Amino acid sequence: MTIDKSFLVKKIQKRTTMVVAYCGFTGMPLVVCDPETFNDQVWIFENETLLQEFAKSYTKKKILLRGVQYKNAQFLQFFSSLYTMDVNELVFVDDGATTTIALEDLVNRPDYSKLKNGSAPVLNPQLQLTGIYFMQEAARPVPNEEKENLKELEEELAANMVKGRYIVAVELNEGPEPDEVKLKGRKYRMPILKNKNDEVLQPIFTDLLEFQKFSRGRKLKALVVPYADLPKVLAKEAKGFLLNPAGYHILMPRELLQGLRKRFPQ
Numbered sequence: 001m002t003i004d005k006s007f008l009v010k011k012i013q014k015r016t017t018m019v020v021a022y023c024g025f026t027g028m029p030l031v032v033c034d035p036e037t038f039n040d041q042v043w044i045f046e047n048e049t050l051l052q053e054f055a056k057s058y059t060k061k062k063i064l065l066r067g068v069q070y071k072n073a074q075f076l077q078f079f080s081s082l083y084t085m086d087v088n089e090l091v092f093v094d095d096g097a098t099t100t101i102a103l104e105d106l107v108n109r110p111d112y113s114k115l116k117n118g119s120a121p122v123l124n125p126q127l128q129l130t131g132i133y134f135m136q137e138a139a140r141p142v143p144n145e146e147k148e149n150l151k152e153l154e155e156e157l158a159a160n161m162v163k164g165r166y167i168v169a170v171e172l173n174e175g176p177e178p179d180e181v182k183l184k185g186r187k188y189r190m191p192i193l194k195n196k197n198d199e200v201l202q203p204i205f206t207d208l209l210e211f212q213k214f215s216r217g218r219k220l221k222a223l224v225v226p227y228a229d230l231p232k233v234l235a236k237e238a239k240g241f242l243l244n245p246a247g248y249h250i251l252m253p254r255e256l257l258q259g260l261r262k263r264f265p266q
Contacts, residue, residue: 025139213246
């Protein structure tokens with residue numbers, strides 16, 4: 001039997017604020033796989049007190065959560081961004097009840113089918129989802145034998161990495177030439193990062209939202225690169241790539257790139 005949740009949709013849409021559960025290991029919304037429906041869920045709360053009560057069970061598992069408050073004007077952008085993570089359900093918690101609602105009931109899924117070849121945005125929703133699940137578990141400060149399904153999560157993540165198309169950030173050289181000419185002539189520099197061991201890493205991104213988190217306030221351009229071509233754009237001094245440095249920041253060492261292609265031939 002289909003349940004009419006239009007009342008809940010309107011209730012959420014009319015709220016002035018909401019609090020979203022974020023995971024401290026990923027800097028992204030906590031994603032939970034429902035054990036019965038296998039829906040991939042994000043949890044939102046009426047207030048911070050309800051979130052803190054929810055977080056107690058995660059604290060016992062050494063997973064630290066925090067609440068991020070969104071104002072009504074930010075709701076649409078936030079809900080739309082969940083499609084980049086392959087999330088398909090929301091769990092809304094208020095003082096009266098805990099209710100699930102399909103993401104598509106709140107905001108329409110973007111349709112890029114009518115866009116011409118090459119103009120559709122770079123999206124890797126399955127890679128984002130498996131990366132979130134992997135880091136939520138892998139980063140827990142407990143022995144590996146206590147981490148649930150870590151091997152299976154790593155396998156899914158690796159397989160989705162090989163299928164991906166990525167955004168590589170570049171900084172164009174100064175000069176009067178159009179941007180297209182500079183890009184085609186490789187007249188640009190690659191931004192780099194350094195970890196606590198002073199090792200050089202090169203940032204790459206699963207989608208435009210992750211790229212924008214990093215590039216905010218900087219004059220960077222985006223190159224689209226399939227997985228097979230990533231070694232061609234890796235800086236010589238770089239130890240490897242750092243995938244989504246403002247998100248779950250997963251390291252992709254140089255030696256991993258070729259190894260995964262052999263492991264998962266396309």
